[in-house]
Amino acid sequence: MKKSQKTVSELVKFFKKELSGMYPEREIQSIIYIVFEEVLGFSKVDVYAKSDVIPEAEGMEKLAEVFEQLKNYKPIQYIFGKTEFYNLQFFITPGVLIPRQETQELADWIIHENNTHLKKFLDIGTGSGCLAITINKNIFRSIVDACDISDEALTLAEENALNINAKVKFYKADILNWQQYDFFQEYDIIVSNPPYVRESEKNFMLPNVLNYEPHQALFVSDEDPLIFYRVICDLAQIHLKPRGKMYFEVNEALFMDCKILFLEKGFKNVDIRKDINGKFRMMSASRG
Template sequence: MSYSIASFSDRLASIYNKSEANAIVLQLMQHITEWSKARLLAEREITLTPSQSDAMEDGINRILKHEPIQYILGNVDFHGVTLKVDPRVLIPRPETEELVEWVLQDSNCGHCMILDCCTGSGCIAVALAQQLPNATLFACDISQDALNVAHENALLNNVKVNYFKADVLSPVFSEKVQPIDIIVSNPPYVLKQEKKNMQANVLDFEPHKALFVPEDDPLVFYRAIAQTATRKLTPKGKLFFEINANFGQEVVRILKLAGFNHVELKKDLYSNVRMVSAHR
């Protein structure tokens, strides 16, 4: 049977605007047909096999239930690597790619040791390992399910990351960490009161434990990781965080109280303060 892109994207009009719907349908059709985006856009009608038609129908129905397209496809591109994603892990965001780029640009890292705390899908660790082949990468998470995905992503991209299960909030966490040159983290930082502003594809499918923090202590992860950093960073070591845009100055205060004299906030491409770095 033959279909147009519009015949599918029009069905998504109740939950996505036209440009978003077209982009999602294109991603789904590329995945199912293995055609290039250019080829799909050049064809007024796309002929699908019965199995391809069934797959498109299944995909559209899942999207209508707000399931993220990344989970439907099973993968996402992130800073030059392809990552497996499913509901065990958060979907990597563009601002996290910017954090990776900042680490690469700001750190003179040859044979350095890097620790990624709260690694999730392993996106930060895998991307850094791919760009820094002489570095030694460690990454931890409290979720064994997430670590299983992260391990698959290291294998998928042919890089070595030393994963270990750990709770960064544990008072003995730092005992598991050896002296390290760079600590980077995108920890949970979303307040539960922010749920009202979040889309269903996030709330209904992505793991809440990786998203939300206690209302009475929203910066608990930053304080804990900063304390580990003061004990385990080498003399010229650096700490990098992705942060909630609403708490930039509060994170700066935590870092200065922890003994970091040089703290820098950085905006993302949308001019939101989303990153911070620190060193002594």
């Protein structure tokens, strides 16, 4: 991107043209709004109301830097180090999974079904802490534990909890070997957005995911793609209260396999829900 003088309108057209084919159309529009707000301080209304404005040299230089990173598929959340999730502002760093829209829908489901009385939650594979923190901030008197295998993720999650003023206890744990830890208690609700993308599905993913986001938080082997769900079911048989519930984000291609697994493990009332795009991406099941 040349640092020549351009109006805001011309810059918007330039971004749309150059990013076309790299990102979905709706995502490009969202990226433009974020970039102009972060770099120029423009609201969505300003982008149109000030379409004839020519940004100052410093603003143009920053726009050029951001543009080059976007052309290299660097996620906008990593460029600015933050993202919004359920109307809360989260810090995000490379090495920690970026929260998705589907996970917000999972959070919304959990919140609306469990906001009536005191409950204790466990978030497995917390990442940035988005689920655990959102639950604590939106469910009155909720008690929330969260765990992750990544030191980087736990450091970020603790920073997010402090910044958002949420009360969450974070623990380091390899959930595949959960039996070796003594911090697990008895929970009313267990939630998780575990790795569920099969290695064979990498070919269908965009470079902004493959080249930047942590593979440990995304991928599982084709030989055992439900490994995390199976292990969490085993944990839940001991640490989930009778009539307690589990909530998961799932691979749309494996939701029936997940349902069969939950039933085989003795869980009941398996509920499968579609996300905003009409894909089966969320599930719940109860113990007894």
